[in-house]
Amino acid sequence: MRALLAAVLLLLVVAPPAAADPPPIVRPANAGGLSPRELGAQLFAGNCARCHGSNGEGMAGMGPPLQDAGALAADFYLRTGYMPLGEPQEQPERSRVRFREPEVRALVDYVATLGDGPPVPDVDPEAGSVSQGLEQFTEHCAGCHQVVAEGGVVTSVRVPPLDRATPVQIAEAVRTGPYVMPKFSESDISDEELASIIAYVRYAKAPDDAGGWGIGHLGPFPEGMVTWLIAAVLLVAVCVVIGKRVSRP
Amino acid sequence: MRLRGWMIALLVLLGRRRRPRHDEPEERIVAAGPPSPRAELAVAALLVLAALAAALFVVLYAIEASTQALGGALAGALGLVAAALIVAGKHLVVEEELPAAYPEPHPEDQAAVGRIVGESGSRITRKRLLGAAAGTAGCALGAALVTPALSLGPVFDPSSLYRAPWRRGRRLVDTAGEPLLADGIATETFYTAFPEGASRDELGAPLVLVRVDPSELRLPPGREDWAPEGILAFSKICTHAGCAVSLYRTPKFEPVQPRPALVCPCHYSAFEPVTGGQVIFGPAGRPLPQLPLMIGAGRELVAAGRYSGAVGPSWSGVRKPPPERR
Numbered sequence: 074m075r076a077l078l079a080a081v082l083l084l085l086v087v088a089p090p091a092a093a094d095p096p097p098i099v100r101p102a103n104a105g106g107l108s109p110r111e112l113g114a115q116l117f118a119g120n121c122a123r124c125h126g127s128n129g130e131g132m133a134g135m136g137p138p139l140q141d142a143g144a145l146a147a148d149f150y151l152r153t154g155y156m157p158l159g160e161p162q163e164q165p166e167r168s169r170v171r172f173r174e175p176e177v178r179a180l181v182d183y184v185a186t187l188g189d190g191p192p193v194p195d196v197d198p199e200a201g202s203v204s205q206g207l208e209q210f211t212e213h214c215a216g217c218h219q220v221v222a223e224g225g226v227v228t229s230v231r232v233p234p235l236d237r238a239t240p241v242q243i244a245e246a247v248r249t250g251p252y253v254m255p256k257f258s259e260s261d262i263s264d265e266e267l268a269s270i271i272a273y274v275r276y277a278k279a280p281d282d283a284g285g286w287g288i289g290h291l292g293p294f295p296e297g298m299v300t301w302l303i304a305a306v307l308l309v310a311v312c313v314v315i316g317k318r319v320s321r322p
Numbered sequence: 323m324r325l326r327g328w329m330i331a332l333l334v335l336l337g338r339r340r341r342p343r344h345d346e347p348e349e350r351i352v353a354a355g356p357p358s359p360r361a362e363l364a365v366a367a368l369l370v371l372a373a374l375a376a377a378l379f380v381v382l383y384a385i386e387a388s389t390q391a392l393g394g395a396l397a398g399a400l401g402l403v404a405a406a407l408i409v410a411g412k413h414l415v416v417e418e419e420l421p422a423a424y425p426e427p428h429p430e431d432q433a434a435v436g437r438i439v440g441e442s443g444s445r446i447t448r449k450r451l452l453g454a455a456a457g458t459a460g461c462a463l464g465a466a467l468v469t470p471a472l473s474l475g476p477v478f479d480p481s482s483l484y485r486a487p488w489r490r491g492r493r494l495v496d497t498a499g500e501p502l503l504a505d506g507i508a509t510e511t512f513y514t515a516f517p518e519g520a521s522r523d524e525l526g527a528p529l530v531l532v533r534v535d536p537s538e539l540r541l542p543p544g545r546e547d548w549a550p551e552g553i554l555a556f557s558k559i560c561t562h563a564g565c566a567v568s569l570y571r572t573p574k575f576e577p578v579q580p581r582p583a584l585v586c587p588c589h590y591s592a593f594e595p596v597t598g599g600q601v602i603f604g605p606a607g608r609p610l611p612q613l614p615l616m617i618g619a620g621r622e623l624v625a626a627g628r629y630s631g632a633v634g635p636s637w638s639g640v641r642k643p644p645p646e647r648r
Contacts, residue, residue, distance in 0.1 A: 137575035
């Protein structure tokens, strides 16, 4: 019900363009006999270099350089299914992870060797406090991701819901700022605050519905529609009462 | 003198008695109904109560009561008027049932409609009382509805709309009150800043700070030195409806992604930082006011002057030249 409502509303707000199918994964023929480093290099050459350049130096109008992306960004983009992308202009969206687990590990390690990027963050989701997380999430994230992390639409961009984001992916997204999201350094959001944000996002996957009725957790628009449905029925009822003639003997 | 003449004319008009008509007694279309003084009193009482509720709205507005109280008073007034109309409709207007199908309209019938309306009032005995009550309720409701217009602002003296706590030399501090250093401002993210030693509650106080590559700057003429090292400061208050501009769209790879913009979450007005806050999307009608910056001896960020325009939501006179600045 919740997902259906969300889907209908999203369709009303923005008709998503049909995503081009990403090209099929090119795998080295002798994958079994390669070291992880060689596997990573060959997968990069076959699947990533078309847009990011053969040494991850980036290509004008195609893809950004990856020298300073590090394992952090590579891990995020590959494990969310954001990459590979069908067309460079497309907005990356969460989809099936198209590489196998050893391939992902080899690629992440390979991208990390391209330059001097950050490692995959170490996250302890139990360390955070949900209440502090709500505060931080409201201040930094809710403007786009909506207060219970349902996502939505911001000028020309679809904002993803966070229900499938893992703790590590949330930390990676905060530090790297994928697509048009701003990135937040440790002076903006400390590691402790980040743990709280993660704790809150985990809570928001199944929040307590104070009113008893979640209505998709999409905020004032569906709530207003429901209110109007009730109000409209009441108004019609009042009209019927007013319009009824008094019967006199 | 002329005013007095009008007043006298008005009093004469109100005070004159209807001359009894000596028309031919025509056959009634609508049968006369029995008078119902109790219903008349009820209608009058409801209308007076509605007037009182509307007056209460004006009083509550004047003492700045909560919006719930205001809404309650207005809803009460409208509800009481509706109740009065219902009682009048059910108990004061003569009703009849039409057994046949509704007839085709004819021009001569239209004259009869006027008579039907007139004769339907046959149960009303105290026309002036009801008229006065309805007038009172109408005037009070009208006054209640017009009262909020007073909040549209100082029409004759807009200088307070240009007030902002920023002066040349005032330092920028973060939410904790610590001075902001130029080296602490990174690209691809944004910061909120306040004036040091001034009220944060004023509309002009909060700033949004971003850093861009100085080679990307395309600021309007006259603002060449407003963004030292590519650090830009804008009023955080959207020029459309006054929300806080709290979103920053920062593409990872600009050639294939939407342009960088400061975005207001209320109606998605988007302002481009590198062109000095120009509107590139949404309902905002004018750029985000920019504050000129300079970097002090200790690398701290300092205001270098005043905003480029009026802060906050636009109003009717916003495009007129601002008053002389003190």
